[in-house]
Each structure stands twice: as C-alpha cells, then as structure tokens.
Amino acid sequence: MRGRTAVGIALVVAGAGLAAWAGSAYARGWLAQDRARSEWDQQVARAAVARGRALAAGSAQAEPTAGAPVARLVIPKIALDDIVLEGVTTAALNGGPGHLPGSAFPGGEGNAVISAHRDRHFRRLGELSIGDTISTQTLTDSVTWRIVSRRVVDREAPAIRREAGQVLTLTTCWPIGYLGGAPDRLILRAVPVKTHAAAAARVRAGELAIATNASVSPR
Amino acid sequence: MRIERAGLILGFILAPIASAGAQFTTVVAPPPAQKQAIAMADAKKAEVPRDTGHRATLQAMSAWVDSVAGTPAPAVVTDSAAGEVVASTDSAVSPAPRSEGAGTTRFADGARAPNTASPLPLILLGGLGALLVGAWLLVAGRQPATAPVEPRRRAR
Numbered sequence: 001m002r003g004r005t006a007v008g009i010a011l012v013v014a015g016a017g018l019a020a021w022a023g024s025a026y027a028r029g030w031l032a033q034d035r036a037r038s039e040w041d042q043q044v045a046r047a048a049v050a051r052g053r054a055l056a057a058g059s060a061q062a063e064p065t066a067g068a069p070v071a072r073l074v075i076p077k078i079a080l081d082d083i084v085l086e087g088v089t090t091a092a093l094n095g096g097p098g099h100l101p102g103s104a105f106p107g108g109e110g111n112a113v114i115s116a117h118r119d120r121h122f123r124r125l126g127e128l129s130i131g132d133t134i135s136t137q138t139l140t141d142s143v144t145w146r147i148v149s150r151r152v153v154d155r156e157a158p159a160i161r162r163e164a165g166q167v168l169t170l171t172t173c174w175p176i177g178y179l180g181g182a183p184d185r186l187i188l189r190a191v192p193v194k195t196h197a198a199a200a201a202r203v204r205a206g207e208l209a210i211a212t213n214a215s216v217s218p219r
Numbered sequence: 220m221r222i223e224r225a226g227l228i229l230g231f232i233l234a235p236i237a238s239a240g241a242q243f244t245t246v247v248a249p250p251p252a253q254k255q256a257i258a259m260a261d262a263k264k265a266e267v268p269r270d271t272g273h274r275a276t277l278q279a280m281s282a283w284v285d286s287v288a289g290t291p292a293p294a295v296v297t298d299s300a301a302g303e304v305v306a307s308t309d310s311a312v313s314p315a316p317r318s319e320g321a322g323t324t325r326f327a328d329g330a331r332a333p334n335t336a337s338p339l340p341l342i343l344l345g346g347l348g349a350l351l352v353g354a355w356l357l358v359a360g361r362q363p364a365t366a367p368v369e370p371r372r373r374a375r
Binding site for chain 1: 322323324325326327328329330331332333334335336337338339340341342343344345346347348349350351352353354355356357359360
C-alpha cells in the first residue's frame with residue numbers, strides 16, 4: 001500500500017511539473033504575441049511619421065533584430081490575425097509566426113518565408129487550399145496574396161527556393177495532429193493579387209504633412 | 220730448514236699481491252691532463268660559427284630533387300616571424316555538413332523548411348496523464364478497506 005502511495009505522489013508531482021512547464025510556455029507565447037501586437041502598433045505609428053518626413057526610402061526595410069515584430073499576417077478563412085516576429089528560433093516561434101531571416105519581407109522582391117508551430121498559430125493552416133487569400137502588412141506595404149500551390153514535403157527536403165518575383169511561403173509541421181517530431185512539412189506558396197501602401201501610413205503621413213507644411217505628398 | 224720453508228711460502232703469497240696493487244692504481248685514477256683536454260675541445264667547438272651555407276645547400280638540393288621527381292617541395296620558413304604564422308584553412312573546402320536535427324535558421328536557396336516541430340503538446344499530454352494516474356493511485360489507496368463482516372448473531 002505504501003509503495004502505491006509513493007508512486008502516486010511521484011506521478012502527481014512529475015505530471016504537475018510537466019503540465020505546468022508546458023502551460024507556462026504556452027502562456028509566455030501568448031504574452032509575447034500580445035506584447036508584439038502593441039509594439040507593432042507603435043512601429044506602424046513611427047513608420048508613418050518617418051514616411052511623412054520622407055525618411056523612408058521605397059519599400060526597402062533594414063533587417064530587424066531577432067524577435068522584433070516585422071509584419072502582420074491575416075488569414076480570414078482560418079480566423080488568423082497574428083504579428084510576425086523576426087526569426088525562427090524557439091523563442092520567436094513561441095511568440096508568433098516567424099519570418100525567416102534573409103528572406104524577403106512580404107511585399108518585397110523575392111520569397112518571403114513565414115513559419116509557425118502547428119499547435120499554436122498555424123494549427124488551422126491545413127484547412128487552406130489553393131485560391132484562398134492571405135493578407136500581409138509591413139511598415140510600408142499591404143499585400144493581398146492568393147495561394148497557388150500546396151504541398152507536403154519531407155522535413156529534410158529542400159523546400160525553400162529563391163524566387164524572382166514577389167512570393168509568400170508559409171510553412172508548418174505536418175501532419176497537424178501528430179504527437180512528437182512531425183516527419184513532414186506543409187508548404188503553401190502564394191503570389192500577390194493586390195499591393196498598396198499601408199493605409200495607416202498614408203493617413204498619418206497626410207496629417208503630418210499638413211501639420212508641418214512639408215512638401216511631402218502621401219502615397 | 221723451517222726458516223727456509225717459511226720464507227718461500229711468504230714469497231709466494233706476497234708476489235701476486237704486489238703485482239695486483241700495481242694494476243688497481245692505473246684503473247682508478249685517470250690522468251688529470253685528459254679532463255683538461257676535453258674541456259678545451261668543447262670550448263673550441265662552441266667558438267666555431269655555424270655553417271649556415273651548408274644547410275642552405277642541403278635544402279636547395281632537397282627542393283631540386285623534389286622538383287625533378289615531380290613533387291612540390293615543402294615551403295621552408297626561415298624568417299623570424301615563423302612562430303606567429305597560423306596555418307590558414309583552404310577556402311575551397313566545403314562547409315561542414317549540418318547535423319540532422321538542426322533546422323534552417325536563415326534563408327538559402329534549396330534550404331529545408333524551418334524546424335517548427337514542438338514537443339510542448341506531447342509534454343503537456345504526458346504531464347496531464349501522469350497527473351491523472353497519480354491522483355487515481357492516491358485516491359484508490361486512501362479508500363478504506365472493506366469492513367469486516369460481523370458474524371451473524373445466532374438466532375436465539
């Protein structure tokens with residue numbers, strides 16, 4: 001009887017510890033996404049001011065620091081509206097979808113790669129199919145994308161390619177409901193349908209131009 | 220007669236001892252003049268300058284032999300900064316292959332998709348499972364044992 005009690009206590013302690021650790025990781029990720037969202041709003045405001053002062057040059061964007069918010073990703077079909085963080089490290093992916101460093105930013109020339117965990121931000125990514133639309137917003141551009149290809153590849157397969165035009169690539173682990181290290185990757189490729197300057201930037205830049213009598217006209 | 224015999228015996232005993240003593244003295248004590256000669260020879264050897272020309276000639280001969288044989292001669296470092304020279308790696312050598320578990324952390328043409336595998340769901344489920352099983356063991360252990368059945372009173 002004593003042995004049974006001891007095993008029970010050990011299991012309760014170990015189980016509570018593991019569950020608490022995993023739960024705290026999820027909670028930290030949620031808090032990080034919340035922080036990123038408020039920081040993103042501040043960045044959008046600052047970018048609008050910079051645009052009003054004509055300091056921003058074109059759509060070129062300097063490489064941000066790891067973990068910094070770089071874009072906003074909206075996928076209406078799966079009710080996803082998350083802030084994309086720079087980097088695909090464990091910490092960055094815990095806070096939100098991660099932008100692969102060195103790849104293009106959404107709206108820029110080249111392949112913009114965004115990845116996320118299948119048990120968090122991209123848990124419904126498998127519901128997307130060819131033709132569905134995605135919206136991205138950076139500090140300079142807002143782009144609406146249409147998915148043109150959907151494929152599942154082995155995790156060791158070369159899935160990231162350099163592209164000539166504007167391309168958005170979303171990746172996550174596959175199968176979605178797999179427990180443990182998933183053997184495959186889901187790769188969605190999208191091309192732009194519509195590109196326009198960020199609305200917030202336009203409005204704020206106009207306000208600033210009026211206030212300062214600057215000769216900068218909003219895009 | 221007795222005296223003659225005793226003298227003869229004494230002569231036989233003393234004669235080999237005297238000759239042996241002469242041999243021992245020559246072996247134990249070397250002449251001091253030999254030590255001085257050795258020291259002088261060493262001093263003269265140190266004073267003589269090294270013949271660097273002889274060594275250079277030998278190296279040139281080695282390079283010449285190697286060139287004739289078709290193999291490049293190894294570079295001979297002769298300057299004083301030789302100790303600080305660090306061998307550089309060949310730039311044409313391909314980078315070390317990445318380990319299987321390492322995911323892509325930077326964009327490259329032909330790279331694998333970033334590692335988005337997460338152990339959190341498995342850990343969470345395992346923890347909850349262990350918690351439930353442990354709780355069940357504790358609850359089952361605390362249940363009182365079935366009460367002993369009282370013997371029925373005999374009907375009077």
